[in-house]
Amino acid sequence: MSVKPPRHRLPPLNAMRAFEAAARLGGISRAADELCVTPGAVAQHIKALEDWAGAALFSRHARGVTLSDLGQRCLGDFEAAFDQLHMATQNLRIRAAPNSIRIAALPSLAQLWLSPRMPGLRARFPDARISVAALEQPPNMEREGYDISVFLETNADGSASPAEVLAAxxxxxxxxxxxxxxxxxxxxxxxxxxxxxxxxxxxxxxxxxxxxxxxxxxxxxxxxxxxxxxxxxxxxxxxxxxxxxxxxxxxxxxxxxxxxxxxxxxTGKVITARLRSGDQRDLPAQILAALRLTRA
Amino acid sequence: MSVKPPRHRLPPLNAMRAFEAAARLGGISRAADELCVTPGAVAQHIKALEDWAGAALFSRHARGVTLSDLGQRCLGDFEAAFDQLHMATQNLRIRAAPNSIRIAALPSLAQLWLSPRMPGLRARFPDARISVAALEQPPNMEREGYDISVFLETNADGSASPAEVLAAxxxxxxxxxxxxxxxxxxxxxxxxxxxxxxxxxxxxxxxxxxxxxxxxxxxxxxxxxxxxxxxxxxxxxxxxxxxxxxxxxxxxxxxxxxxxxxxxxxTGKVITARLRSGDQRDLPAQILAALRLTRA
DNA sequence: TTACTAGGCATAGAAAAACTAAGGCAAGTG
DNA sequence: CACTTGCCTTAGTTTTTCTATGCCTAGTAA
The missing domain is CATH 3.40.190.10 (Periplasmic binding protein-like II)
Structure with missing residues (x-):
């Protein structure tokens, strides 16, 4: 009679994801929005995680939730873990399709600045499969699957990530x-x-x-x-x-x-391009460099 | 009309978990065993991830699977990500219940060596909630939720983790x-x-x-x-x-x-106790130290 | 005071995902 | 040559997850 482990299971992965999103964004509704589900679903996930832990991660108020002391101390861990998970999936994506390049751009820039330059880009990198998504807001590039972003930023935005000014x-x-x-x-x-x-x-x-x-x-x-x-x-x-x-x-x-x-x-703003950090390919940087030089 | 993102979703979390387990353990059946499901379920998950990536992660043979080149290169990323996720949940657990101590021990050691020492331990640490699980094999302590393990090891097992010899x-x-x-x-x-x-x-x-x-x-x-x-x-x-x-x-x-x-x-073996690395509490180490001194 | 709104909770039912079971196949093994 | 092992596939079932709805509370506005 072998002693079968009453195995210690991880709490449900989706519950952890819901907690991470709600804690990071500071609200169940916002998390629901990010995860493309209803707030009720997120609330249930979070409750499941709280039940697993046996302690509250949020304190509920009539208008929104705030992280409990426990939740506060755990947010960093989960954020880091999911960052790595996203990184792993991005690496999987680019290794499975090394020539696929995803560009996120402000709708106006996508259509009026980027689009005229695409033919030149395609001629220069015939193997690259470049897709463009129009987004109102710059995405979290490490998390969502974009390799290059092109947005309008105020000149002062001295973010740490490698930014490239394309035009004033x-x-x-x-x-x-x-x-x-x-x-x-x-x-x-x-x-x-x-x-x-x-x-x-x-x-x-x-x-x-x-x-x-x-x-x-x-x-x-x-x-x-x-x-x-x-x-x-x-x-x-x-x-x-x-x-x-x-x-x-x-x-x-x-x-x-x-x-x-x-x-x-x-206007005090500049058209700024950014690369996703952690990308092990050369292609995105080459495309970005070409973007500076390509004329419409 | 705001441009709603055709959001880039992560592949299903459970699919990633299945891949990580199968890749790490080198087989679908072994992963199924670890995850407490049937091999068919794991196979389906892995196929889902492969579909998401658009490339094969394993090459299938009549007797077992082997990692494809792509799978090989991605295993490390996913292993690290899940390591962190496990770490995060362990931290959540111990923060939610700082006095809870879980000991994993060989069944014989649990019953004949540990059990007689428990009264002394409880007297020394009245607040601690010490539970004991009998396992045939030493668990992965960073992943499964054990704070202390007590097993019989050959003397030469010079593992990196902090091991404490309790008795020959x-x-x-x-x-x-x-x-x-x-x-x-x-x-x-x-x-x-x-x-x-x-x-x-x-x-x-x-x-x-x-x-x-x-x-x-x-x-x-x-x-x-x-x-x-x-x-x-x-x-x-x-x-x-x-x-x-x-x-x-x-x-x-x-x-x-x-x-x-x-x-x-x-016999050339020793009763060895180990602490889970990454535990931020003092209690486990104190209990381990007490274990050395406690008489039955 | 009295709506009104925002954000979250709870529950039931619906939808989707996950799982199991069973049959099949291919390559080693006795 | 039969047997075993390990995986695949499919159908059907179970379980989970999600949505929809109504309710509640506390700010805000009238």
Whole structure:
């Protein structure tokens, strides 16, 4: 009669994942969002882990939860463990498909800056399989499976990770050539429809201030949730768009858009690319380097 | 319209666990055994991970599997990640119940060496909650939830982890006092029933050799899968047992067993205690130290 | 005071995942 | 040549996980 171990099982892996997410993000709802499940599911997982441990990891309040003393002390361990697990899966992914490159980019950058450069990139790296995902927020690159990110950051963002500045961000009004005829002086801007991007609402105010333009009144404006839609509409002659130089350079050079006023204003932001740390390949860095040099 | 991420999900956690176990143990059946499921379940998990990666992690043969090149290179990552996950759960456990101490011990040691010392231990550490599990094999202490292990090891086992020698292992024949009357000379051993432990079958041969005893014939013997059962039977006068000194010392001192012959033979093994590395408490080390000094 | 809202809890039922059992196969072994 | 070992596959079942719903509490606004 061999003594069969009443084996000490690990608590359920999913329960640990739920705890880690909720503790890191500071809320069950936020964890649920990250894990793509309902808050109820996360709450159940966390309860399961608490039952396993026999102690509370969170203290519950009417509005949200806070980590208990125990939870506080354990968060670091679990965070590190899951970091490693993510690292392991990323390594598995890139070893299984070494030529696969995933780029995460701001939607506007993906469409107006990155997209024109893709043909050049593909020509330079014919073996690479480059996919692009448009994200509103920069992802955690070590955790989600992106090898390169391209986002707009304020110049001061001195993060530790290896960042590469691809271009500065400058703005100036742009519009279709036909509409430009109506704009002789900056003051004429008060008489045309303005096109805005909904996440860059302050662009116009910034430009007016820095270009020292004073208008008697602010005209009507329409906003778009995607900058590329606003650019399309500007090309169609719908109005005047506050153009980001790096994003409309192609339209300016092919004449589909023109800049009626020369005042170019820096926004204080830069287009920044980052590599995923821990990637053992050379390809991502090569692609990033090529990205600096590639013209649209 | 916010751009909702087509979130990059991790592969299923259980699939990773199955891969890690199968890769580490070198077989699906062995992994199934460790995970307490059927091999079919493990095979399915591994296939799921391979599908996620888009490449094979094992090459299948008729007799067993071997790691593919890819699997080989990924094993280390996953092993490290799960090591950390186990570490995190152990830390959670001991933080939630700092006075809980779990000891893993060989069944015979648990019953005959450890058990008599427990009262002394409890008196010395009244707050500690000491539980004991009897295991045939030493557990992976970093992974399974044991804080102290007590096993019989060959002297040479120079493992890196902090080991503490509690006692050397010596053997000599023992029996009930009544039976001892029949044993005047070692040669008389040929005429009595021998009691054996099924995992220490060679004890008798070793003792006969080292004690330079030659017998004309070997007598009948019965074996027990638990040494403590054999000890009981010896006390009952059922026969002569090859006694391990450290395990029968209490019976020898209270007279329920006697040693008819004085030849004590070392087996080359030692009772060894180990602490789980990474334990941030002092209590386990204190208990181990006390264990050295505690008398039965 | 009186809604109203946000965030979390509890429960039941539904959906999905995991597991088992059974049959099959291929290559060593006696 | 039969037997054993170790794995695969599939179908069906069990278990887990998730969602949906209603409820509760404490801030916030009217």
């Amino acid at each position: 961000d400058h703005i100036l009004p742009v519009c279709a050539p036909a509409l430009a005829a109506q704009l002789q002086h900056p003051a004429d801007l008060a008489d045309v429809l303005w096109l805005r991007d909904s996440i860059w609402e302050q662009d116009w105010a910034l430009w007016l201030e820095k270009a020292a333009v004073e208008l008697p009144n602010l005209p009507d404006s329409v906003s778009f949730s995607l900058y590329s839609l606003a650019v399309e509409e500007a090309c169609n002659g719908a109005g005047v768009l506050m153009g980001h130089k790096a994003l409309v350079e192609r339209h300016l050079s092919d004449g589909s858009l023109v800049a009626p006023f020369a005042d170019v204003v820096p | 292992d010596h053997i000599l024949p023992v029996c009930a006092p009544a039976l001892a009357a029949q044993l005047q000379h070692p040669a008389d051993l040929a005429d009595v029933l021998w009691l054996r432990d099924s995992i220490w079958e060679q004890d008798w041969a070793l003792w006969l050799e080292k004690a330079a005893v030659e017998l004309p014939n070997l007598p009948d013997s019965v074996s027990f899968s638990l040494y403590s059962l054999a000890v009981e039977e010896a006390c009952n006068g059922a026969g002569v047992l090859m006694g391990h000194k450290a395990l029968v010392e209490r019976h020898l001192s209270d007279g329920s067993l006697v040693a008819p012959f004085a030849d004590v033979v070392p």
